Amino acid sequence: MKKVVNKIKMNNVVTRMLRLGMRFFSIFPTNSRLIIFESFHGKQFSDNPRAIYEYLSREYKDYTLIWAADRRYINKFKNYDIRFVKRLSLRWLYLMSRAKIWVVNSRMPLWMIKPSRTIYLQTWHGTPLKKLGVDIENVQMPGTDTERYRRNFVYEASKWDYLVSPNLYSTKIFKNAFKYEGRIIETGYPRNDYLYTNNNSEEIFYLKEKLGIPIEKRVILYAPTWRDDQFYEKGRYKFNLQLDLSKMKKELGENYVILLRMHYLVAENIDLSDLGDFVLDVSSYEDIRELYLVSDILITDYSSVFFDYANLKRPMIFFTYDLDDYRDRLRGFYFDFEKEAPGPLLNTTSSIVKEIIKIENNGHQFSEKEKSFYSRFCKLEQGISSKRVMDFLLRD
Template sequence: MSRNLQGFKQKLIRLRRGPLVQKTYKLAFLILGRLPKKKNLVVFESFHGKQYSDSPRAIYEYMKENKLPYDMYWMADRRHLDVFEKLEDVRYVKRLSLKWIFLMARAKYWVTNARLPLWLPKPKDTIYVQTWHGTPLKRLGIDIEEIHMPGTDTEKYKKNFLFEASKWDYLVSPNAYSTEIFKRAFGFDRKVIESGYPRNDFLLNHNNPEKVEELKRLCGLPADKKVILYAPTWRDNQFYAKGKYKFNLKMDLEQMKEEIGDQYVIALRMHYLVAEHLDLTGYEDFVYDFSHHEDIRELYLIADLLITDYSSVFFDYANLKRPMVFFAYDIENYRDHLRGFYFDFEKKAPGPLVKTTDEIIREIKNIDENGFTPMNRIEEFYKQFCYLEDGYASDRVVREVFKSK
């Protein structure tokens, strides 16, 4: 692309995201939002239109499989249209396009797992279903004592969060623990659907060797090796710009490959906010980058072991009752300065906490030699956080929001 064309494209992007366009869209919403709602129109979005995934996907697929009489569309970020273009029978619309305005303004239902644009007014008769995207370990919303993110400060962040949450009509919760935190952290006083997470239905309903083998083949992973899923979270204070976070891979891949590469491969899954494009040259047959894989649920199923840190992925992976290792090399800083935790992570984590590559390898070899026997605290963890997960969470959410209408 020529420099002039690139510059023109950047100007268009800045214009589209600028205050004039936002004011125009907001005015259009205020006008169109007064029109009668299309009672069977539902719009879905996952991670700001970047993915076809998570609980919105599970709810959408449940409604489609059960042939419910709804007209359904997905909202797609124009930078991630390739995700939706390859999907069969999934109708999607470019975010911030004219069609998007009309659909969002006329839809009876919005279903998403993250916050929508702050300037977007919710029409009076629209039902906004917020599924959120994880059981909380790290502090959320107004519970965060000090904000380290770019483009905001603590007071502004909390005010904006409460304003967004005031638009929600339903909030999906995976367990009683999360319900209590969500209500307080989001200042939410409407209907909480304590159902388990719809996104975990897939894990409960497809956890069998045949499905795992099929997914490994589709992902291009060797059938004769075990899979380690490494899925770390982002750090609030390590960023390039608003919404684009850095990540320093502290794991020594050379050492990992040398010591366990004959038996294992690593499936790498970065957080959707992380902007890094890691150079994996020389590790092509050992490390596979699935950061842009459409849904992490397939990666959970094919993983024999999870390595994470403070990401909420471990609450979901726990449903499979497989081994987990927590690579918490910066736990003191993360716990005491960046976010803080809702419970004593070191005591309740459903697996060992390690800080070095040597320790990671030691834990993996220990599992290989002695097998995996869940500790008592893993069973306790499961009973507190996973007790509602039975493969029918989507059914419970749909019955509450849609079938009763």
């Protein structure tokens, strides 16, 4: 107990020092050509911030573009020809205080002070199926409670100057879930530009070679989300893998490869040693957009990945073995998932294998339900969302 108390005291001291540091550096003039990027708390070079960064790198070469990198993930950033700074370092405080624009896809620390001259562009990281922010009726995440979680979420959203939305559906939800009163840029998601500009055989062959996948193999991407009430500690979640990968190898191993992509909050190390090269763990793979493009079929559950994958008009399967519990107790949904999901909802490995074989034998027919889903959620995404966002922001 004494160690816990001392840790809390130390964290409070560090927080006060960081806050004071930002106040001090905010007296320096703003650098009108400096933009700071952050994806998933500095853990990745990915997602909407990456797409916007890549667009600016091509079209606005007079800007200084710097990434915030969590010190535990520095080596990932070293793999790219990009400028980065250690998140929470003294230099990071200085740059954040002077930057003209922040481009971020998740929440920032509560103690952060946004200088009045800085534009905070919040891109968020998914079209919502499950309840968000103040819409969550009973928060079961560690280290917080429902009232505090809602209060902190609303406080964070009050700092945003602009919020990117992928579609009208999301715009309506974001306004209420975040109690957001700022400006919303409804452009489609920048991260999905890649799915339009790079969807060709040459890129797919390149990605297969990069991942070590034989060209002739078909690829299944399994990308489940996390469960709020299954955790080790704050920010580290358990995941009980229900998909029988050994059975799938027996039935599909000759023609398929499975890419296993766990959510970035999931801390499990799943033993795949008996599965050979049938299953590749790509949980730490930098950007999921490449995994979408190389995959022939997506298996997911309640993750927002299926909204993005729908842009490719490829088959999707939903492994919803705990649907009743997730829908009725953990999160709740914004629409009738069972009725509108753009693919079958299945709850056993056997039924999933049968569906995959059915797709292989009959091909994938783009159904009326899938067409309706695409029209509702993907119609803004034409490969130019990054341009739309920055045209709006730099012109405004």
